[in-house]
Amino acid sequence: MKSRLLRAVLFASFTLTFGFLTSRTSAQSYVLSNLWNAAxxxxxxxxxxxxxxxxxxxxxxxxxxxxxxxRTGGPNVYVLDANTGASVGTLNYDTSVIGGGTFPVNMVGVADDGAIYVGNLSTSTAAPDFKLYRWANEDPATVPLLVYDGDPSGGTNAQRWGDTMDVYGSGTNTQVILGSRNGSVVAVLTTSDGTNFVAHLVATDAAGGDFFPGMALGPANTFWSKKAGGNLKQCNSDLTANSASTVTSISAVAGAGGPIAIDSTRKLAAIVNTTSHQLSFYDISDPATPEQQGAGQSFPTAPPNANSNGTGSVDFGGDKLFALDSNNGIPNHLLAGISLETPDNLRLYDISKLTNPPANVDTDFFPTDNVNGNGIGSVDFGNEMVFGLDTNNGLLALSIQRTPGPISVSLRDNDAVLTWPGQGVLQSSTNVTGGYADLNGAISPYTNSIRSVSQVFFRLRN
Known part of the structure; x- marks a missing residue:
């Protein structure tokens, strides 16, 4: 008796794909609008x-x-209202605690729990003395604590420290990263009690100078860096082996500048160009094709003055973005608060599986980004199409195409029982690569005798 072999060519389950009636050359997820300036x-x-x-x-x-x-008028840490730019006050600057280094204070970072960390600048490569201070909160009565003091290399690789710094996590999971100014090493400071930090000197595959002026920590022992005119790079680090290697290098933003901020959740990057004095903002969800979100934003001082040190900072804050472009003795383009907004869009969801929340199949954007203050619009389905109207931003028409499948097969005695969702037409062939013919009238469930065949293949078509 012949052996009987049944094979089914399985396709992906029903999904929706869309084609634009009206589209953009570059669909943007965010737009930038000015919130406030301080010059x-x-x-x-x-x-x-x-x-x-x-x-x-x-x-x-x-x-x-x-x-x-x-450090203008004496060193201090100033607190501003992030929504208005109004002054809130200053931190408690206790000179009995804070002191030492080339600059007593230079860079600042804030943990997720609101703890504030400020580092000094130590330019000595003979006897580096980096200091890290911690304020538990912004209360003027809260005194700072010296939570790290020393050479992050432990005397094995003296570097200039404090030009770049970023903070990630909170409590005992807080990490502080420092990039060496001219070297190819970074230091990651960690804590077991939340108030005392130890340094891990991390060797990397970077070139000397790659960690200035941009450094940013990410989740799961990752960090980002950018030098002026260089690629935006992501590294994975191993704090047990004290090593890190580059896993992502984005060349398309090389000319965008230096100081950086990374939003790992939304996969966004913000970069300050301290030469052209522009703040640029990118979607880096696909590192091969980073997408700039809107035009570069200028800082408030005009005309711009040289920032010969190439220094500055940028940070995300919820739906806001803040940037600082400093200079060497001449003021320039300082604080700019930027709000992030999602343009009006049409979203389609698959509710067939009744998941909560339903699966988002696709999001497409209207041809303009005008504000629809009244929230007025309409959406309707018809003849394998979906139509969307946004009162201030035009129309979208999307075609819906169904891809059939999958086929499920079960054996019952000498018969095969095939089932599938939807209205696809069942076809069969004795050759997997071709020769498929419609099985006219076949509907799910379909029973096929396999008593007299050695093999048969099935598929669905629209």
């Missing part, structure tokens, strides 16, 4: 003067405030 010469910001003494900026997610480090 040199504004009496509300006396700490922003004609000097290069302001380099560090960070957002506090607990208070919705912005922190700025400045």
């Amino acid at each position: 040199v010469g504004d009496a509300n910001y006396p700490f922003l003067a004609s000097d290069s003494l302001h380099r560090g900026l960070a957002y506090n997610p607990v208070t919705d405030h912005l922190l700025v480090v400045s």
Whole structure:
């Protein structure tokens, strides 16, 4: 007796694909609009003067405030309302705790729990003395703690430290990263109790100088870096082996500048160009084709002045983006608060499986980004099409195409029982590569005798 072999060519389950009636050359997920500015010469910001003494900026997610480090008129950490730019006050600058280094304070970062970390700048490569200070909160009565003091290399690889710094996590999971100014190493500071930090010197495959002026920490022991004119790079680090290697290198943004911020959740990158004095913003979900979101944003000082140190900072804060472009003794393009908005769009969901939330099949954008303040619009299905109307942004018409499948096969005695969802036409062939013919009238479930065949293949067509 012949052996009987049944094979089914299986296709993906029903999905929706769409074609544009009207489309953009580049569909954007976000647009940038100015929220507020603070420029040199504004009496509300006396700490922003004609000097290069302001380099560090960070957002506090607990208070919705912005922190700025400045040494103009004496070193201090200033607190601003992130939504208006109004002054809130300063941190407790206790000189009995804070002191030492080339600059006593330089860069700032904020943990997810609102703890504030400020580092000094240590330029000595003979006897580096990097200091890290921690404020538990912004209360003026909260005194800072010295939580790290020493050479992050442990004396094995003396470097200049404190030009770049970023903070990630909270509590005992807080990490602080420092990029060496001219070397190819980074230091990651960790804590077991939340208040005392130890340094891990991490060797990398980077070139010397790759970690200035842009550094940003990410989840799961990852970090990003960018030098002026260089690729935006992501590294995976192993703090047990004290090593890191590059896993992503984005060349398309090489000319965008240096100081960076990364939103790992939304896969966004913000970059300050300290030469052209522009803030650029990218979707990096596909590193091979990063997509700039809108035009570059200028800083408030005009005409722009040189930032010969190439220093500055940028940070995300919820739906806001903040940037600082400092200079060497001449004021320039300082704080700019930018709000992030999602343009009006048409979203289609698959509700066939009744999942919560339903699966988002596709999101497409209207041809313009005008504000629809009244929220007025319509959407309707018809003849394998879906139509969307946004009152201030035009029409979208999308075709819906169904891809049939999958086929399920079960054996019952000498018969094969085939089932499938939807209205696809069943075809069969004795050759998997071709020769398929319709099985007229076949509907699911379909029973096929396999008593007298050695093999048969099935598939569905529209």
